[in-house]
Amino acid sequence: MPTVLVVEDEAAIAELVAINLRHAGFEVTLAENADQAMVAVDAVLPDLVLLDWMLPGQSGVALARRWRADARTRELPIIMLTARADETDKVAGLDAGADDYLTKPFSTQELLARIRAVLRRRVPEALDTVVEIGGLKLDPSTRRVSREGVDLKLGPTEFRLLHFFMTHPERVHSRAQLLDRVWGDHVFIEERTVDVHVKRLREALLPARCASMIETVRGAGYRLSQQAVASAA
Structure with a gap:
């Protein structure tokens, strides 16, 4: 069962995403801010992180850069979640090390499709290929x-x-x-x-x-x- 860490400070959004991911067969951990996210990743390396851009304290972009600079988390798949739709913001998120970028609001089906696509690219052993x-x-x-x-x-x-x-x-x-x-x-x-x-x-x-x-x-x-x-x- 693939594990996903959802880093989102808006409780309603986080819980909705978690419910949909669990229904789709993922194991989900929630974090409200960068500190909680770092503790969670230090404890157990997830298969993928859904990372909100705007977090209290350290931003999601700064956290992504921090993970990319660490050998242990350098290959950690990251999808940025944000209300920022400008192309410059998308480029900034991808430059920080995100594998994909999803603008709020988004559909559950699109989220699941993006997650599976990133896992296929970054974690080939998770595929059903013989x-x-x-x-x-x-x-x-x-x-x-x-x-x-x-x-x-x-x-x-x-x-x-x-x-x-x-x-x-x-x-x-x-x-x-x-x-x-x-x-x-x-x-x-x-x-x-x-x-x-x-x-x-x-x-x-x-x-x-x-x-x-x-x-x-x-x-x-x-x-x-x-x-x-x-x-x-």
Whole structure:
């Protein structure tokens, strides 16, 4: 379930947006100002932020710039919400790092379409596209994983972990990065949890003779190796 942080100081608008997003299958967190938004993002990195331009204290534009300057939040998808319709304001919002810009008032359908479009551009692993590497096939829409006719049984966390590895092959990912991208960067989850789930993932891949695809890179983390998949074939 994708998570959306709604940063909006007008309670009625925030609640209406939250209701519609939850109805569409999103998990929603609300923040009334920049300080609350920063606390929320520090705790759990959302999949996307709906950020109002006009906020009490620090503006949404300033907050967007701040997130873009931080390595942890640099790729955080942001859609600006504002009553400002001038082209110069739109350019200013996009220059601050927003991925899209929505002028109030807006329809629920347009909002949902913009959100899905940004997630498709910025978070390709959230798509329902089938991924296949070395004969190992993962289908997000049916939650099935198979190789050479062998269906594999994975738990939900192992499925997300494998999906992330398969959409980012050959790259080494630290435990902290995996927590950030697979678990949502929740502060209460320890890094050693990653090791437990990698072990479970390898065990789940054993029946298809491709457990070796998940390589441990000593002192750095883990990666999916296409060469290892090929050699295991």
